[in-house]
Amino acid sequence: MASKKTNQNKVTPEDSNSRRDFIKKSGLFTALAFTPPTLVMASDKKWDEKIAEYLETVSLSIEVNGQKHNLNIEPRTTLLDLLREQLHLTGTKKGCDHGQCGACTVHVNGTRILSCLTLASMQQNAQVTTIEGLSNGKKLHPMQEAFIKHDGFQCGYCTPGQIMSGIACIKEGHANSREEISEYMSGNICRCGAYHNIVDAITEVKEGGKEL
Amino acid sequence: MSKTSNINRVDGFAKVTGSATYSAEYKADGVVYACLVGSTIAKGRIKSIDTKKAEWAPGVLAVITHLNVDKPSGYQKPKDKRNFGQSLQIFKDDSVLYYDQPIALVIADTFERMQYAASLIKADYLKEEHSTELHKAADKERKIDTDKGNDYHRGEHDGYKNAEVILETEYTIPTEVHNPMELANIIAKWDGNKPILYTKSQGVEGTRKSVAGVFDVPVENVEVHSEYIGGAFGMGLHTWPYEIAALIGSKKLNRPVKLVLHREQMFTNVGFRPYTIQKMGLGATKEGKLTGLTHEAVAMTSSYEDFMEGTVNMSRFIYNCSNVSTRYRIVPLDTCTPIWMRGPGEATGSFALESAMDEMAYKLNLDPIEFRKRNYAEKDLEQNKPWSSKFLLECYEAGMERIGWKNRKNEPGLLKEGNWLVGYGMGTGTFGCYRSPTSVKAKFLANGDLVLQCSVNDMGPGTATMMTAIGAEVIGLPSENVIIEMGKSGLPKGPTQGGSATTSSVGSAVHDSCNLLLSKVIELASKNVALKGIPITDLTFENGVIFSKKDKSKSITFASLLSSNKLEDFEVENLSKAAEEAKKYSIYSFSVHFVKVLVNPNLGKIRLAHVVSCADIGTVINQKTSAGQMFGGAVGGIGMGLMEALEIDHRFGRPINNNFADYHVPVNADIEKQEVFFVNKKDPISNPMGTKGLGETALVGMAPAIANAVFNATGKRVRDLPITLDKIIETVKV
Amino acid sequence: MKNFQIIKALSASSAVTGKAKDNSSMFIAGGTNLVDLMKKNVVAPDKLVDINGLDLKKIEFLKGKVSIGALAKNSQVAEDSSIKEKHPLLALALAAGASQQIRHMATVGGNMLQRTRCSYFYNTDMPCNKRVPKSGCGAIGGSNRMSAIFGASDSCIAVHPSDMCVALAALDATVLVEGPKGKRQINFTDFHRLPGNTPEKDNTLDSRELITSVEIPDHNFTKNVHYLKVRDRTSYAFALVSVAVALDLKNNVIENARLAMGGVAHKPWRLTETEEFLKGKTVSEELFRQAANLSMKGARGYGENDFKLTLGANAITEALTIAASK
DSSP states (O other): OOOOOGGGSOOOTTTOHHHHHHHHHHTHHHHTTOOHHHHHHHHHTTHHHHHHHHHTOEEEEEEETTEEEEEEEOTTOBHHHIIIIISOOTTSOOSOSSSSSOTTEEEETTEEEEGGGOBGGGOTTOEEEOGGGTOBTTBOOHHHHHHHHTTOOSSOSSHHHHHHHHHHHHHTTOOSSHHHHHHHTTTSOOTTOOHHHHHHHHHHHHHHTOOO | OOTTTTOOOTTHHHHHHTOOOOGGGSOOTTOEEEEEEEOSSSSEEEEEEEOHHHHHSTTEEEEEETTTOOOOGGGGSOOOSSOSBOSOOTTSSSEEOSTTOEEEEEEESSHHHHHHHHTTOEEEEEEOOOOOOGGGOGGGOBOOSSGGGSOEEESSTTGGGGSSEEEEEEEEEOOBOOOOSSOOEEEEEEETTEEEEEEOOSOHHHHHHHHHHHHTOOGGGOEEEOSOOOOOTTTTSSBOHHHHHHHHHHHHHTSOEEEEOOHHHHTTSSOOBOOEEEEEEEEEOTTSOEEEEEEEEEEEEESSOOOOOOTTGGGGTSBOOSOEEEEEEEEEESSOOOOOOSSTTHHHHHHHHHHHHHHHHHHTTOOHHHHHHHTBOSEETTTTEEBSOOOHHHHHHHHHHHHTGGGOOSSTTOOEETTEEEEEEEEEEEEEOOOOOEEEEEEEETTSOEEEEESOOOSSSOHHHHHHHHHHHHHTOOGGGEEEEESBTTSSOOOOSOTTOHIIIIIHHHHHHHHHHHHHHHHHHHTSGGGTTOOGGGEEEETTEEEESSOTTSEEEHHHHHHHTTOSEEEEEEEEOOOGGGGGSBOEEEEEEEEEEEEETTTTEEEEEEEEEEEEOBSOSOHHHHHHHHHHHHHHHHHHHHTOOOOEETTTTEESOOSTTTSOOOOGGGOOOEEEEEOOOOOSSSSTTOBOOOTTTTTTTHHHHHHHHHHHHHSOOOOBSSOOHHHHHTTSOO | OOOOEEEEOSSHHHHHHHHHTOTTEEEESSOTTHHHHHHTTSOOOSEEEEOTTSSOOOEEEETTEEEEETTOBHHHHHTOHHHHHHOHHHHHHHHTSSOHHHHHHOBHHHHHHOOOOOHHHHOTTSOBTTTSTTSOBSSTTSOOTTOOSSSOOSSOOOOOOOSHHHHHHHTTOEEEEEETTEEEEEEHHHHBOOOTTOTTOOBSOOTTOEEEEEEEEOOSOSSEEEEEEEOSSSSSSOOSEEEEEEEEEETTEEEEEEEEEESSSSSOEEOHHHHHHHTTOBOOHHHHHHHHHHHTTTOOOOSTTTHHHHHHHHHHHHHHHHHHTO
């Protein structure tokens, strides 16, 4: 078969509307008083890419597990993708990316939320705690200990979300019975079906009465 | 109870701290992001595909379609009959064989830019008429042309028809989707012409083989890492087109490519439990002796690949019945090929068989367990062999006691708790015990630690923990001193994780290698001056010291044995296989799920007030992880019974609920009270440990247990899964 | 997802002005629905106006009413002890929605503006008049298990997915909004609309207006209330049918009743005729059955959702019974 390589169909910057549209919209054209020929040159040398990249990002100051980060990110970056792909904190998991499974649960300013539906750009100065922020070296958080003891997982993929949620569940005061724990942990799906043991683990931590 | 029979998961620390590294989480320098764009029709050809906007979108590095792909050289070669990979060759041509079939690969420098660019790709199609509805395509049904696809008959064909009491019923199960929490994902890269994959595979060696085939490279050149797998339940048994696509992209760019499927694509591109229609014919005497059993299944497959599973197999041997017929047919539909999903075939088959057994028990006015006991199979009539071991009756007894079976009324609709109707039901499960040849390397380090190596992986059942326990037991070490290396190529070859065979295969290999290691260490020690003249049989090895059983003062530490032989460590590698003796027996695990349901007939709400799962799985290596697996299998069966169904809009030939909000799986609140019981008696034949396998049978039998309990509560027999509330309220008088 | 600009609004009026400048800009608060829709390319704004900095989070008990700020989180309202005491129906409905994580993120105003969960709306390669006017309705003749049984049209049979809104409709709430032309109030039951020929419009809010708060007038529905949500699993699922019931009982006689359904229409389905019917009558099983049948008058199914006709009636009876027995 004749392989038609679309890449070879040379497309001029004029054909491609994405960059130029953006530059026009961002007002850069007037602000920097570029003349049209300069603009074309800028396109050729991919200056426009770089300028646009800069204009397309916002600065973000965010604290993750006690560590401050000053970043430039695209407004569309979710907190989940920021954690996993940019900060390499892969303990927080992507299970559905649409708020339907709970695997991405983290604490923001002490509250459990879904990081997949959270735009990082809206978390200016937020304090984020992820699963990596719970233990102190080899010393585990009581909830982590309890999950191991009660075997509250199998494949381990939903586990960080379950643990973050479990801690919050107790702190919120929703761990007063197995039934209540089950209801308030229902936003965290475990496909391995470790629910029975997850409730055991949370119950033990709650009854242990330690400050979380 | 041994010291290791209740140890915590050895990978627990990694999993609770987020430090366990799943496939797409490896750091790869210069990694770029890819995704697949799917077709929006179910059948036809791609007329044109507009990739220009995507190519010019910021950050885009490549857009690959059938028009510009450098086709892997293996595409030209004839495929193996038993291909570990999928028959679908991605980007091979312009044909579209199912909805959401990948038609383009988009690669960009960041995740966000890749996602956006992918949304800019538009294709035009020449549509052809598609067929996605099994009920409407029955005329295309055919037999699979292999031994396994043959009809089975024992005694008289369809002998049930001559019985005193006859039951003829039809059951359907919808398409169900594995949906592990971890999305299918891969980081693909190349080292020269050597492909390297960090991927979600249940079988490192299988993935190597299929990738080698596709790219026409030696198997040894394929490097595969699958050290942590976030569940798979069968979807990782194939190498899928997305993995090949990532390798194609990486080869083109000469950079590592990360590709993670969207949850939506998990419903369309990586297999599923096939939609299956089953017909049961049961014949019995009035006294409750089964005289005939016919089980027929018609299941979907794809248009490009035959798929079959053991749906009708259980009916051949689980009951004592002299006239048995089974038939299995497939119907090609315009979808992706199905793939075995937890309790494959047997889970589907047991829904029909165990529902029919319940229906027949009512016809005979017998307690369903009494009916089963009257037809208890003392031997395997299919293979005409004795069971290696069978403690199914113990499972019945344990379950009846725990669930409170004595409270059950045989007449439906009599029991109430408040406004809830109460019903009890049970379903039997079984799964064969298999054992694959497996190599394990056992290595002593100078510090006394034991390293066990095998390429097998652990998708969640606790394989590493099982290996640790067996190694520690055989060697006599604390489990903390055992180090497991697994889940990647280059290690001694282990089996694919599936078919409940991992403990039997790998556990046996660990057992054998550790015993060999012990004897080799003692042999070496016997040649040492410190132990000179002491017969090998008098030597033993404990706590890092080899000594004479008769005179403990005659000893040498393992460390000094190594140094005196100028060794840094001491290792053996051994290939372990099933004994010939095993072929004389029929080896199966057995399970029985009991449920007590509460039903609100007005709202159709079904609560699982109590679930008891009992199993005869031979020796239980680890009570904790085994219980976890049994709990989980039961939850999987609850999903199957009550809520899981992929809905297709047949007008478009596409799934309509392909997301986690609309395709329901059980949540925490669906599980009220759950118990597990194991007989825990060693099988004398299966393998050195006497285990029989658990992962599959943990699910098999759960769905019919629920259906039977719902009938017992309401008098409403639901033969089409899942038992959603609309099926309860329809006919219940309000 | 398309990239976009994001600006943070410092006051309600600047938010409104900021948004008004650009047609394709949208307000964002909790983002639980909007971000999801943007990921699916169902909506693709050029600009987001982040309103989380606005002072609209308070729950204030004023004379004769409670005012709940549009930015109050769903969990904050559900767990507020005074709300639980004075408006238990609202607390129950909120707690039945989504998951705790989502309730921590989602705001009261955002909850009102969430889009339908109809699969055809969410999948951009399918026909949907709500997403693309004149493209057809996929759910009619298709997968419509979740779809409406009341007030639907040939253009759209989608349902509004909220639980909270069902309670607010029953409780005669008022929506306070601010737009370029100033402030105005909308009766809650007039806020959402029926699809008619323009299903792309979910509600009567002008695209430039911002919800600032919701007010609920004081009432006596503090004891005999119930929110019954019927769904395909025990938790974390949208309603197939839900019923919000509030009864003011004196010696088993219904002085006053409020009744609304969710999961059955393009808007929370208030049942005023049934409320009138119940008024002054003595509680009985038969009465509730009659009320249920009356409520289902005019309901129609579209195939897969025919069961809602029975389920709806049963759910009303059940909810009334539970409420009356509290």
